[in-house]
Amino acid sequence: MPSYNSAKTIERAVQSVLLQTYQDLxxxxxxxxxxxxxxxxxxxIKDNRVRLIRLSQNSGVAVARNTGIKAATGRYIAFLDSDDSWHPEKLARQQAFMATNNIGFSFTAYYRNEPNGKRRFVPAPVEMTYKKLLRNTIIGCLTVMVDRTIVGHFTMPNIRTRQDTATWLAILKKGTHAYGLNEGLAFYQVEANTLSGNKVKMMQQTWKMYREQEKLTYVHxxxxxxxYAYQAIKKRISGYV
Structure with a gap:
């Protein structure tokens, strides 16, 4: 869990982890x-399962996540930002899904909590490949779980944005497939003051990721x-619950 000036939300995020029915974490x-x-x-927070690492300078979310990956001792790695939260059975259901089906990389459906109080359901397709993910935005970082005994060692590229998608692409490029569990097991909090500017910036960063990280030709x-743009629009105009 990377955190930066998240005093308003981090306690809720932490409690959503500590209250998991899967307790060996x-x-x-x-x-x-x-x-x-x-x-x-x-x-x-008095719980011996919580480890706090403080970086000596502000370094960005990629460095923070990589620090966590390096420090982790468990077989499975899952991600949650400090302003989001998990369903109490998220880890239990997802770990069982992976173990039963010998899956190395999985993700789940999730809910987008909008500033207007509405909630959108973002479904998880059955399977994602490298080529499919290049044209999609469907894998939410807060829903991912990776089995390191199957996938092996991985890190996130040190870029300011889209480092999560770049990581999933790097894993999938090796031939691994990502499998979706279509249950709403996580809650993504959308902040009102970040809506307008982020759409344009994320589009710019996605283009940059294609060109610089993935080394795609202009036509590709x-x-x-x-x-990607079509799927992003589709995700945002459907799925109210």
């Missing part, structure tokens, strides 16, 4: 040099970008 919180009350809030980039 460690929660590694990597604080990216917060200047608010985040550290004080985390330090008040345009082809995948059109698919």
């Amino acid at each position: 460690e929660l590694i919180i990597i604080d990216d040099y917060s200047s608010d009350e985040t550290l004080r809030i985390v330090e008040k 980039t345009l082809y995948n970008f059109i698919g």
Whole structure:
């Protein structure tokens, strides 16, 4: 769990992990040099499954997540940002799904909690490949679980945005497939003050990821970008619950 000035939300996020029905877990919180009350809030949580690592300078979410991956001792790696939360049975259902089917990389459906109070359901397709993910936005970082005994060692590229998608693409490019569990087991919180600017920035960063991380040609980039844009729009205009 990377955190940066998340005093308003981190307690809810942490509790959603500690209240999992799957109790054999460690929660590694990597604080990216917060200047608010985040550290004080985390330090008040008395649970020996929680480990707090504070970075010596603000380094970005990729560095924070990689620090957590390196420090993790478990077989399975799951991700949750400090402003989101999990369903109480998220880890139990997903781990069972992976173990039963010998899956190395999985993701689930999730809910987008909108600023207007509405909630959107974002479904999980049965399977994602490298080529499919290039044209999609469907894998939410807060829903991913990776079995390191199957996938092996992995890290996130040190880029400011889209590092999660770039990571999934790197894993899938090796021939691994990602399998979806179509149950709403996580809750993504959309903040009102980030809606307008982020759409344009994320589109720009996605294009940049195609060109710089994936080394796609201009034509291939345009082809995948059109698919990405279509899926992003589709995800945001459907699925109210």
